[in-house]
Amino acid sequence: MLMSSNERPAVLRYEQNGFRVLSAGSFVLCAVSGERIPLETLRYWNEERQEAYASADVATRRLLGEA
Numbered sequence: 117m118l119m120s121s122n123e124r125p126a127v128l129r130y131e132q133n134g135f136r137v138l139s140a141g142s143f144v145l146c147a148v149s150g151e152r153i154p155l156e157t158l159r160y161w162n163e164e165r166q167e168a169y170a171s172a173d174v175a176t177r178r179l180l181g182e183a
Contacts, residue, residue, distance in 0.1 A: 123142075124141045124142075125141045125143055125144055125145060125152075126138075126139060126140060126141030126142065126143065126144055126155055127139035127141070128144060128161075128168070129166070130161040130162065130163050130166050130167070130168070131163060132163055135158070135161065137155075141155075142154060142155060143155060144158060144168045145168070146168060146169055146170035146174060147162075147165070147167035147168060147169060147178065148169060148170070148174050148177070148178050149170055149174060151170045153168055153169075153170055159172075160172055160174070160175040161175075162175070162178070162179075
């Protein structure tokens, strides 16, 4: 079965002021909730952990060790 880039997760390299697409896709998964995050709405990530987060609340909870 062929999958288009719209049906698969992207592989990103998270950097301080943005991210670099290493493998094409249309979304990434939240490291805490597993929720799909469309690349065009991705706003929260951790460069050191190389993780994406679905919201500021989720990112804060992860930073505080609550998630």
